[in-house]
Amino acid sequence: MSHPLEALYRDIILDHYRAPRGVEPLKCADVCTRGSNPSCGDELQVQLKIVDGKIADSSVKARGCAISIASSSMLTEVIEGMTLDEAVDFGENIRKMMHGQEVSKDIDLGDLDALKGVRNFPVRVKCAMLAWVAMLDAIRKYRDSEAGDANIQITTEETET
Amino acid sequence: MTDNTNKAPSQTLDVARIRQDFPILGRTMNDKPLVFLDSAASSQKPNQVVEAISNYYQNHHANVHRGMYTLAAEATDLFETTRTKIAKFIGAASTKEIIFTRNATEAINLVAYTWGETNLKPGNEILISEMEHHANIVPWVRLCEKTGAVLKVIPIDSDGRLDLTSLDSLLTTKTKLVALSRMSNVMGTINDVAPIFAKARELGAVTLVDAAQSAPHIPTDVTELNCDFLALSSHKMLGPTGVGILYGREELLNAMPPFLGGGEMIDQVTFEKITYNELPHKFEAGTPDIADVVAFSAAIDYLNDLGMDAIRQHEIEITAYALKKLGEFPWLTIYGPRDTNNRGAALSFTVEGIHPHDVSQFLDSAGVAVRAGHHCAQPLMKALGVDATTRASFYIYNTDAEVDSLCEALLDLRKFFQL
Incomplete structure (x- = not known):
């Protein structure tokens, strides 16, 4: 008999949780942002290396549950090589998926398809979205800074948490 | 020394009668009998209230x-x-x-x-x-x-x-x-x-x-x-x-x-x-x-009517039982005093390799309601060297059998996460 939670904790999620990818901090990132879930204390930091408008490398340093770790790990695998527009579009589609909306046909979810089950557990959607929200925030900050907005303070280094 | 932690209902409170005043405790949760272990967040209410x-x-x-x-x-x-x-x-x-x-x-x-x-x-x-x-x-x-x-x-x-x-x-x-x-x-x-x-x-x-x-x-x-x-x-x-x-x-x-x-x-x-x-x-x-x-x-x-001394005695007993049972798991860390004379019925723990969020999600699927997170005590979490814990807390209506349900669910949790 299958366990009702197998819809949430798919094997691929547990695989990413046990051996998360993209955890090495980047030495020369262009932007770093934090995400946190104040209700549970989970925290993460997303670093992006951006070359010629494309994400050349990324890292997520996360402390959190299986869902947030797996989602972070998948993020670092999937966004590498994307243009900033593509990464934003992908992130917005992940958000749609989590809220039960139609995902654009052009999007190949890959491993992230396994996170679809999270939308049936509303309190966990925030766990799955944490890294994506931080990534979207990082791109917005990077662009604002590139556009010469002096109010934007760019951080590139991860800090101790 | 006799081991009396397995004795049936508490000598101090008639828990079976008390539970009749709390219809919510007869509910099922995710197709399992509800085991409510989160009274430290908010207790359930008797019919009288x-x-x-x-x-x-x-x-x-x-x-x-x-x-x-x-x-x-x-x-x-x-x-x-x-x-x-x-x-x-x-x-x-x-x-x-x-x-x-x-x-x-x-x-x-x-x-x-x-x-x-x-x-x-x-x-x-x-x-x-x-x-x-x-x-x-x-x-x-x-x-x-x-x-x-x-x-x-x-x-x-x-x-x-x-x-x-x-x-x-x-x-x-x-x-x-x-x-x-x-x-x-x-x-x-x-x-x-x-x-x-x-x-x-x-x-x-x-x-x-x-x-x-x-x-x-x-x-x-x-x-x-x-x-x-x-x-x-x-x-x-x-x-x-x-x-x-x-x-x-x-x-x-x-x-x-x-x-x-x-x-x-x-x-x-x-x-x-x-x-x-x-x-x-x-x-x-x-x-x-x-x-x-x-x-x-x-x-x-x-x-x-129950008497605060009797309530305290019941909680000493159920907490002692929980400390003993949870203490048998080498992969589980309990935070706080082990001596029931100066501790109450809130019990925080972590499970090796599994985040408290995932622990509580899994326990919920077994009908066991516990709290996971920083419990509005972030400085204490820092002092304990953890981001979060899982907390089981007991009150007048909880039984040793519910502690057993918690323990069984924790064993199943380890199997589910293949640890």
Whole structure:
């Protein structure tokens, strides 16, 4: 008999949780942002290396549950090589998926398809979205800074948490 | 030594009969019998409390302290009966010392905004502990920001108790307020606050006890505790949500300015000058949560009928059983004291390799409701070296069999995560 939670904790999620990818901090990132879930204390930091408008490398340093770790790990695998527009579009589609909306046909979810089950557990959607929200925030900050907005303070280094 | 931890129902409370008063405990959750182990967050309510709410609305409602008609007098009488009962429950000298608030958090904030802003000056010190709930941290940090006072913190030791070795340097003539929890909401630690408060008073400091966790579980006496203020919440002790109590010594309350301004709290109002109502009404602006205050009375009756000593004994037994059973798992770390003589029925733990969120999600699928997270105690989490814990907490209606259900679900959790 299958366990009702197998819809949430798919094997691929547990695989990413046990051996998360993209955890090495980047030495020369262009932007770093934090995400946190104040209700549970989970925290993460997303670093992006951006070359010629494309994400050349990324890292997520996360402390959190299986869902947030797996989602972070998948993020670092999937966004590498994307243009900033593509990464934003992908992130917005992940958000749609989590809220039960139609995902654009052009999007190949890959491993992230396994996170679809999270939308049936509303309190966990925030766990799955944490890294994506931080990534979207990082791109917005990077662009604002590139556009010469002096109010934007760019951080590139991860800090101790 | 005989092992009596496996004995059937508690000798001190008739838990099976008690459970009949809590229909919610007969529910299923995710196709499993509900095992409710989160009373430290909020207790369930017996029928007597639920019925008191509907009885009040169906038969006695009118605004309190205003109408000249009989129905209004009835409502006022019921409302004030709760004040009398809670005064007796905590050993207050007078009902003037009992202020109704929304919850313990608001009670503590009331002290910070009124007594604190009036009395604290730059360089004065406030002493709290490392194991406080945010409700007994945030108001004081904000007060320090406003007044220039300095926050001092009693650390915890490796057993999760107050480490009093440096108390003499922390508690001095600079200290104006000592605000301590009597029971940790995370570790269940019962703090022996009375001697610390006695010393504080000798040095001229005012003392406040956060009794939100202790009042539902152990007898409370403000005289024995040496406290000037005490805060508690109805909803953690079988009563409705939306009702808290601030106890304050009459002399201090009289000297304090009001908190919120409006109806009920005034004596005379002109556009130039306002004089205030007498205690306790001076601190109760606006129409209060009458129905829930009235129903809180039924909760106090329920606790008194069981007896706080018997409740404490039951919780010592179930906590000892839980400590023994959970202690058998080498992959599980328990935080806080192991000695049930000075710990209550809140028990935090972590499972090796599995985040508390995932633990609680899995336990939920087995019908077991526990809390996971930082439990509004981030500084304590830091002191314990964790981001979060899972917490099981027990009350009058919990059984050893429910502890067994928790343990079985934890074993299944390990299998599910293939550890």
